[in-house]
Structure formats: C-alpha cells, structure tokens
Amino acid sequence: MQAMNRKIGVGVLWNLASLFLTRGAGTIFMLFLARFLAPEAFGLVAMATVVFELANAFINSGLGAALIRSKDVSEADLNTVFYTNLLLSLVAYAALFTGAPYITAFYSQPELTPLIQVMGLVVFINAAKVVQTAVLSRKMDFKTRMKANTLSVVVSGCLAVAAAWSGWGVWSLVVQMLSSALISALVLWLVSQWRPALQFSTESFSRLFSFGRNLLAEGLLSVLYQNSYVLVIGRFFSAELTGLYFLAKKVSNLIAQQLTGAVQGATFPALSTLQDDNAALRHKYRQIMQLMMFLIAPIMGLLAGLSPVLFELMFDERWAAAVPYLQLLCVVGALYPLHALNINLLNVKGRSDLVLKVGFVKKAVNLTLLFLAIPFGVIGIVISQVIGTFLALIPNTYFSARLVGYSxxxxxxxxxxxxxxxxxxxxxxxxxxxxxxxxxxxSLLFAGVAGLLIYILASVLLRAEGARMIWLKVNDRLTKKFGKKAYGGQ
Incomplete structure (x- = not known):
C-alpha cells in the first residue's frame, strides 16, 4: 500500500504540474484573446466546438481507456487501436465537412461553415496520438505528457495572440486549437518509442471494444450533454450570449474539471490494481474524495466571491454580464469531484456498462431541466444546470454503494x-x-487572503478530514527532515 501511495503521489504531482503549466498558460492566453476579441467570436467558436468535440469522442473514448485499463497489452492491441482510431477519425471528419452547411443553418450563423470544416482537422490529429498517450499513461510517464502539453499550449497561445493582434478575429481561436493539437501530437511521436506496424487483430478489437464500446457510448452522451447548453443557447439566443456563457464555463472548468482530471489520470492505472479488493479500493477512494474536495471547494468558493472584481480587472465591460453565470457554475464545479470520482470508480471495477446506464439517467434528467429552462433565458438555463448537478448525485452514487459500499x-x-x-x-x-x-x-488581494484565512479557520473548527490528512503529511515530512526534537520530542 505504501508503494501504491508513492506511485499515485508521483503521478498526481506530474499531472498537477502539467495542469498548472498548461492550463495556467492557457488561461493567460485566453485573457489576452478576450481583450482583443468580442464575445461573439468566442460564441461562434463555441458553436463549432460542439460538433467537432462530438466527433472527437469517437477517438478519445473507449479503446484508449481500454488499453490503459488492460492488465496486459500486446503489439497487436496497440496497432489495432491505432488503425481503428485513424479510420474513425476519417469518417468523422468527412461527416463534419459535408454536414457543415446544415449545422450552419441550424444556428443561423453563415460564418460557421468554414470554421467547422477547418476545425474538424483536430479530430484526425488527435486520433494519431491516442495510442501514444495510452502507452505513456500505462507507464505512468506523466512527465513526458506534461512537456508535450506545455509546449503545445505555449506555442499555440503565442500564435493565437499574434493572429488576434493582426486582426484575424475568430480565426485566431481556430489557429490556437489546430496548432495546439498538432504540436502535442508531434512531440508525443518524437519522444515515444512505440511505432505502428501493419497489423490488425480482430481478436484484439473484439476484446478491447467489449469494454470500450460502453465508454464510447458514454463519451458521446457526455460530450453531447456537456455541450448541450452551448448548443441550446447558440440556437435560441445570440452569439454574444453564447460567448459569455462559454467564457464563464471555460473559467469554472479550468479548476474543477482539470484538477480532478489530473488526479483521475494519475490514479486510474494504479487503482485498477485494487479492483478485486473492495475494502482497500473504498478506503483509497474515500481518501482521494476527501482530499479533492478539500482542495477544489475553496477554490470554487473564492472564485465565485471574487469574480466581480476579477472580471473588472481582467476584461472590459463587454464581459461583465458573464459574472452571474460564473458564480452559479462555481457551484457545479465544487461538486464535480463527487461525480467524476464515482464514475472513475465504476471504470476501475470494469463496469463500463454501469457507466453508460448512470450517464443515460442523469443526462436525461438534466436535458429535461435544460429545455424547461429555455423560456427563462440564459440565467434560467444556468440555474437548471445547478439543480441538475444536485439531482445527478443520486444515480452517480447508487452503484458505488452497491459495488464497494461507498453510499x-x-x-x-x-x-x-x-x-x-x-x-x-x-x-x-x-x-x-x-x-x-x-x-x-x-481589493482582489485583501479579499482573497481574507477568504483563504476564513476557509482554513472553518476547516479546523469543523475538523475537515482533508485538512487533517494534509497536516499529517506535512508533519511527517518535517519530522523526517528536522527530527523529533523540532516538535517537542526526545
């Protein structure tokens, strides 16, 4: 168990380093771009992103996760997944290219057709790196992935800012997305030792797809659901309101989803080795849950409280209307680890069929709330998202209780x-x-410090388990470094 903790800890640290370097740089570039571009530009890209992310789900869900989870992987498995993903990406891009005019008609935005046709190339580029990413994940080589992600974000961000400065408008965002995907793929291919061979195994495909098909279906449902808010706002409201919501969602997701994703990516391969020991798996997941909530909840709480000052400081008045959206989405973000870690637990147990069932139930509920909220405007839609987040806890935790007793x-x-x-x-x-x-x-500095001190004080008074875990870890490290006498020992 000690070796497991160390393995997970190293993986989490590298994933977090990648998070703060890539997302931190990405946030800075996004702030620059928001100063140059109007909300309408972000809204158009958000509308186009819905369809190409749906296509991207074909290659990011299912087979890649099946490779990571498998205890033993052969060359035939790797080659089969590689060529399957390439074929799926070609089919997806062809569908995007030919379907672009119809998507444009749906949104009533003529500018979308060329945007979709060009942005869709990201699907093919991402397909070329799925196996490389899976191989590195199996080795828990998050350091290499961090380097690739950091380089791609920095270079693509610089190119996008230069394009926006030169007056490229919405196309500067397209430049950022394409260059980021291309650079990341190139770096992964340069540093990875694996190369595809002309080999395809129907046995490998059948075995991996038996697990991956449910994740593929869940991935498609998840992408459709996660982007359904942008889709509906873009269809029934203006590109400006779509851009305001898109930026608020982007900022809220930056912390909750990316931090949780970093922990999930590092813990999934290691925790898969505990899939047959329910007691050990439950204990480890409780620790991860408590620690994640202790770290993410205050960030989302402070972000909600500080968002009026943050937006006034960082953006011009065109973006001020996004503040109430962000504050509500912070509630969604604070609860995100609960949802994500419960789904991750089902994947570790190999129950991708349950992942699909849970996803179907909660998405049906949330989509119903979404369509009922349309008459109440964008703010009503965001409120429906908050309500849906609380209701989704019921199906999300049901099978965790049945499988490992974590109710x-x-x-x-x-x-x-x-x-x-x-x-x-x-x-x-x-x-x-x-x-x-x-x-x-x-104002930002004093308010942030005051909020942080209040959180620490409240956590101590409430005896939050996450605070105790961090204190014990820090105390243990300091004791090893300075000896017992530093703490009143012998």
Whole structure:
C-alpha cells in the first residue's frame, strides 16, 4: 500500500504540474484573446466546438481507456487501436465537412461553415496520438505528457495572440486549437518509442471494444450533454450570449474539471490494481474524495466571491454580464469531484456498462431541466444546470454503494465540511471585495487572503478530514527532515 501511495503521489504531482503549466498558460492566453476579441467570436467558436468535440469522442473514448485499463497489452492491441482510431477519425471528419452547411443553418450563423470544416482537422490529429498517450499513461510517464502539453499550449497561445493582434478575429481561436493539437501530437511521436506496424487483430478489437464500446457510448452522451447548453443557447439566443456563457464555463472548468482530471489520470492505472479488493479500493477512494474536495471547494468558493472584481480587472465591460453565470457554475464545479470520482470508480471495477446506464439517467434528467429552462433565458438555463448537478448525485452514487459500499450518505459526510467552509470563505471574500480600495488589485488581494484565512479557520473548527490528512503529511515530512526534537520530542 505504501508503494501504491508513492506511485499515485508521483503521478498526481506530474499531472498537477502539467495542469498548472498548461492550463495556467492557457488561461493567460485566453485573457489576452478576450481583450482583443468580442464575445461573439468566442460564441461562434463555441458553436463549432460542439460538433467537432462530438466527433472527437469517437477517438478519445473507449479503446484508449481500454488499453490503459488492460492488465496486459500486446503489439497487436496497440496497432489495432491505432488503425481503428485513424479510420474513425476519417469518417468523422468527412461527416463534419459535408454536414457543415446544415449545422450552419441550424444556428443561423453563415460564418460557421468554414470554421467547422477547418476545425474538424483536430479530430484526425488527435486520433494519431491516442495510442501514444495510452502507452505513456500505462507507464505512468506523466512527465513526458506534461512537456508535450506545455509546449503545445505555449506555442499555440503565442500564435493565437499574434493572429488576434493582426486582426484575424475568430480565426485566431481556430489557429490556437489546430496548432495546439498538432504540436502535442508531434512531440508525443518524437519522444515515444512505440511505432505502428501493419497489423490488425480482430481478436484484439473484439476484446478491447467489449469494454470500450460502453465508454464510447458514454463519451458521446457526455460530450453531447456537456455541450448541450452551448448548443441550446447558440440556437435560441445570440452569439454574444453564447460567448459569455462559454467564457464563464471555460473559467469554472479550468479548476474543477482539470484538477480532478489530473488526479483521475494519475490514479486510474494504479487503482485498477485494487479492483478485486473492495475494502482497500473504498478506503483509497474515500481518501482521494476527501482530499479533492478539500482542495477544489475553496477554490470554487473564492472564485465565485471574487469574480466581480476579477472580471473588472481582467476584461472590459463587454464581459461583465458573464459574472452571474460564473458564480452559479462555481457551484457545479465544487461538486464535480463527487461525480467524476464515482464514475472513475465504476471504470476501475470494469463496469463500463454501469457507466453508460448512470450517464443515460442523469443526462436525461438534466436535458429535461435544460429545455424547461429555455423560456427563462440564459440565467434560467444556468440555474437548471445547478439543480441538475444536485439531482445527478443520486444515480452517480447508487452503484458505488452497491459495488464497494461507498453510499451517498457516506460521501455527503465526507464532503459537507469542506463545502460549508468554502461557502463561508466565498461569502467573506465577496464582502471584503465590496470595501472601498484605491486599486482593484488591492481589493482582489485583501479579499482573497481574507477568504483563504476564513476557509482554513472553518476547516479546523469543523475538523475537515482533508485538512487533517494534509497536516499529517506535512508533519511527517518535517519530522523526517528536522527530527523529533523540532516538535517537542526526545
């Protein structure tokens, strides 16, 4: 178990390093682009992104995850997945290219046709790196993936800013997406030792697809659901409102989904070795859940409280209307680890069939709420997303209780303390930010520090388990470094 903790810890650290380098750089470039571009430009790209991400789900879901989870992988398995993904990507791109005019008619946005046809190339580029990524994940070589991701984000961001500066408008965002995918794929191919051979095994395809098909279906449902809000807003409202929602969603996802994804990516290969030991798996997942909520909840709470000052400081007045969207989406983000880690648990247990069932139920509920909210405008749609997030906890945790005994009630007990502390912190930060200050940056600084101190104090008073885990880890490290005498020992 000690070796397992160390293995997971190293993987998480590299994934987090990749997160902060790539997403941090990506955020900076996004801020620059938002200063140059109007919300309408982001809205058009968001509309186009819906369809090409749906096509991208064919190659990112299913077979790649099946390779990572498999205990033993042969060359035949790798080659089969590689050529299958290439074929699927060609079919998907052909569908995007020919279907672009119809998608344009759906949105009533003539500018979308060339955008979709060019952006769709990302699908083919991503297909070429699925196996390379899976091989590195199996080796838990997150350092190499970090280098590839960091380089692609920095170079593509610079190219996009240069394009926006030169007046390319919405096409600067297309430049960013294409160059990022291409550079990442090239770097992975340069550093990886695996190369495809002319080999295809029907046995490998059948075995891997038996697991991957459910993840493929779940991936398609997830992409359709996750982008359904952009799709509906783009269809029934303006490109400007779509862009405002898209930016708010992008900022909220930056923390919750990416941080959780970093932990999932690092823990999935290691925890798969515990799939037959329910007690050990439940114990490890409780630790991960408590720690993730302790880290993510305060970030989302503070982001919600500080968002008015942040937007005033970073963007011009065109983006101010996105603030209430972001504040509501922070609630969704705070609960995201609960949803993601429960789904990850089902994947570790090899029950991709249950992943599909859970996904179908919660998406049906949330889509129903979405369409009922259309008459209430974009703010009503975002509120429906918050309501759906709470309701989705029921199906998401049902099978976790059945498989490993980790019930909804147990999970609520594990997360309620950091959520309560984060709520106090967010409200405190918002209140301090309202005080008169000579500079906005001072308001942001004082409000952020005040909110963080409130969170730490509330966590200690509530005896949050995540705080105890971090303290024990820090205390153990310091004890090893300085000896017992530093802590009053012998």
């Amino acid at each position: 909804l009630f147990d999970q609520i007990k594990d997360v309620v303390k950091p959520l309560a502390a984060a709520g106090f912190a967010g409200i405190s930060a918002w209140w301090v930010a309202q005080l008169e200050m000579p500079f906005l940056i001072l």
